[in-house]
Structures are given as structure tokens and as C-alpha cells.
């Protein structure tokens with residue numbers, strides 16, 4: 084993968100919340116077609132990393148460093164502009180709209196594609212093919228879905244923008260084990276279709292199972308990185324993150 088095009092490059096990124104240093108000079112790269120995971124415990128800075136990349140945190144004024152996406156500097160750029168470049172961020176905790184129908188939640192993901200009526204309709208059909216349970220409940224308020232279904236809806240909505248680059252923040256969080264493995268199957272399918280993915284997870288072993296490469300984040304610093312197979316064999320990581 085190392086010879087392919089660098090899609091995302093983060094250079095020496097630091098982020099503070101007031102006096103608290105959430106990220107302390109992290110650098111990472113994602114190549115086109117890769118699945119890259121950032122693993123680390125609670126509070127390590129994973130969500131902050133994704134929010135800063137996608138502009139969801141409005142690149143906090145207390146940030147320094149560079150973020151380049153498809154050759155263009157995006158640090159400081161508004162999140163909607165970054166989204167228009169082909170990046171979709173599925174945030175932590177299923178931010179769906181509970182009072183709106185499943186259909187409408189998905190269509191929100193395509194709101195920038197106003198001229199593409201037929202393509203949007205066919206992507207909606209694809210979303211229901213991908214997530215049949217959502218299709219059965221398309222006219223129901225999304226708030227009636229289970230946690231796992233809401234997580235699928237959040238991902239489905241992200242895909243409705245036809246992103247070339249997908250940021251996933253802990254898609255397995257709070258899911259029953261059977262749904263966790265479904266979720267990872269879905270990620271594998273998306274990767275197989277050529278979507279470039281940056282995946283944040285606490286489920287380190289599973290994340291490294293789908294990813295080509297990984298970075299380990301600890302207290303705002305990258306303490307290890309490499310091909311997934313290598314990280315899975317690392318004795319220190321085994322003890323700390325991989326359940327021995």
C-alpha cells in the first residue's frame with residue numbers, strides 16, 4: 084500500500100481544550116483504498132482526532148499542525164466544505180434524528196446532491212439492500228430503532244453522500260456482540276468496494292482485523308504504528324489492548 088496515493092496527511096497536530104492537552108503532536112497518513120485504524124483507550128484523543136480532521140470541532144482555535152486531504156490543506160476549513168471534498172464523518176454515539184423517519188434520516192445524508200434525483204434514489208435502495216432491517220422500518224421514526232439499528236442508520240446516512248473517505252468513530256460502541264461482528268462485516272464490505280476508511284475503535288483486535296495498518300494513541304500521542312499484522316503480534320500491545 085505504501086506506493087499508493089496519500090489521501091489524508093496529518094502533520095504534528097496538537098489540540099488543547101483550555102489547559103488540557105488532548106492531542107500532542109500526532110502525525111498520520113492514509114493512502115487511497117486503505118483501511119487505517121486508530122486504537123486506544125478512553126480519553127486517548129481518538130474522537131478529537133476525527134473531529135479535527137473533518138472540521139466537526141471547527142478546528143479548535145487551540146490547534147496547531149497541518150491536515151491535508153487530497154493534496155489540499157483543510158485545517159481551519161468549515162466542515163461542510165470538507166464534506167463536499169468527499170469526506171464523511173460518522174460521529175460517535177449515533178447522532179440520528181429520532182423524530183424523523185428512517186427514510187428522511189438517510190436522505191439528510193444526500194442533501195448536497197440535489198440535482199441527482201435518480202442517483203440518490205438508487206443509493207437509497209442500496210442502503211436498504213445493505214441494511215435490510217432499516218428497509219423494513221423505513222417509514223418509522225428513527226427513535227424507535229434499537230441501538231444497533233441506529234448505528235447502521237448513522238453509517239447509511241454517511242454513505243448517502245457517496246464519500247470517497249469515511250471516518251468512523253467507534254461504530255461498535257454499545258452494540259451486542261452479534262451486531263459488533265455484523266458491523267465489522269459491513270466495514271469489510273465497504274473497504275472491498277474501494278472506500279478509504281479511517282476507523283477509530285476501542286475494540287482493538289477486531290479493528291486490526293479489518294484494517295491494513297494501525298496507530299496506537301495514548302494520552303494524545305502515537306506510541307506505536309505499523310501494519311495490523313505486526314501490531315497484533317506486539318507483546319506490549321497484546322498486554323495493554325489485545326487482552327493478552
Ligand SMILES: Nc1ncnc2c1ncn2[C@@H]1O[C@H](COP(=O)(O)OP(=O)(O)O)[C@@H](O)[C@H]1O
Pocket residue numbers: 100103104105123124125126127128129130131132
Ligand atoms: N469538549 C471538551 N472539553 C474539554 N475536554 C475535552 C473535550 N472533549 C474531550 N476532552 C478531553 O480530551 C481528551 C481526549 O478526549 P477524546 O478525544 O474524546 O478521547 P477518546 O475519543 O479517545 O475517548 C480527554 O482527556 C477528554 O476528557
Ligand SMILES: [Mg+2]
Pocket residue numbers: 129130131175253
Ligand atoms: Mg471517543
